[in-house]
Amino acid sequence: MESVKTNSNLPLEYQSEQGRLNILGFWIFLGAEIALFATLFATYFVMMKAGSNAGHPPKEMFELPLVLIMTFLLLTSSFTCGLAIGEMRKGNTKMLMVYSIITLLLGAGFVGFEIYEFAHYIMEGVTMKVGSYWSSFFVLLGTHGAHVTIGLFWITFILIQIKMRGLTPRAASKVFISSLYWHFLDVVWIFIFTGVYLLGMVN
Numbered sequence: 001m002e003s004v005k006t007n008s009n010l011p012l013e014y015q016s017e018q019g020r021l022n023i024l025g026f027w028i029f030l031g032a033e034i035a036l037f038a039t040l041f042a043t044y045f046v047m048m049k050a051g052s053n054a055g056h057p058p059k060e061m062f063e064l065p066l067v068l069i070m071t072f073l074l075l076t077s078s079f080t081c082g083l084a085i086g087e088m089r090k091g092n093t094k095m096l097m098v099y100s101i102i103t104l105l106l107g108a109g110f111v112g113f114e115i116y117e118f119a120h121y122i123m124e125g126v127t128m129k130v131g132s133y134w135s136s137f138f139v140l141l142g143t144h145g146a147h148v149t150i151g152l153f154w155i156t157f158i159l160i161q162i163k164m165r166g167l168t169p170r171a172a173s174k175v176f177i178s179s180l181y182w183h184f185l186d187v188v189w190i191f192i193f194t195g196v197y198l199l200g201m202v203n
Contacts, residue, residue, distance in 0.1 A: 012089055012172040019173030026177045030184055033147075037188050040140045041195065047136040048200070056126045056134065058200030063117075067197045070113045071189065074148075077106035078186040081179050088175055093167045096175070100159055103182070107152050114145045137196065144192060147185055154178055 014020050048058075084099035118138070121127070128135045158174045165171065 012091070012167070012169055013176035014173070015169035016173065019169055019176075022173050023177060023180075026180060030180065033184065037140075037143070037191075040136075040143060041191065044136040044140050044196065047133040050132065052132040056124075056130060058133075058137075058196075059202070061121060061124065061126060062197055062201055063120075064197070064201065066113060066117060067193065070110050070117075071193050073106045073110040073113070074186055074189050077103045077110070078183055080106065081182045085176060085179050088167065088172055091167070093162065096167070097159060097162070100155060100175075104152055104155055107148055107182075111145060111148055111152070114141065118142075140196070141192065144185065144188055147188075151178065151182055151185060154181070 013023065080099045080103045084096050084103060087095035087099060118141075121134075126134055128138045155178050158171070158178055161174070162171050
């Protein structure tokens with residue numbers, strides 16, 4: 001099934017009552033996620049101000065080219081995710097799948113580079129045990145990376161459902177909710193990029 005025709009003026013994801021309730025519920029869930037990351041950021045900034053990096057200052061450890069690549073991959077994936085939603089609202093299942101798969105590939109690339117980054121730090125002797133600063137760093141970025149990984153599996157599962165059952169209003173609400181989740185993670189990364197990496201390189 002490659003297209004869905006509807007006479008409703010509402011976007012496809014809002015055409016079922018269950019879909020609307022799910023979207024509302026997810027906005028509430030995002031409030032809890034904001035509280036979680038706000039706590040992690042607050043802890044990180046306290047540790048950064050304390051300077052407890054155990055002789056491994058972040059400006060000597062961070063690699064700007066690697067961080068820029070990771071940022072490019074994740075922000076580009078947010079763009080393709082938006083394109084997928086646009087195609088979904090047109091009822092174009094084929095292009096929804098294409099843009100979603102591109103989003104998944106970019107997200108997987110981001111996770112791969114983050115794993116490489118963590119492995120590099122560990123090889124240099126920087127782990128969660130060397131100081132409270134690095135402990136808060138790994139917890140913050142690890143939590144974000146885990147969320148991205150969950151998003152990859154979640155979107156993949158939704159695409160499999162659409163491939164098997166077609167693009168219904170209920171499936172569309174799932175796609176839309178997963179896009180909200182993905183965009184939220186991109187916003188969190190922007191704060192990480194500026195608050196962790198850029199500030200860490202100048203302090």
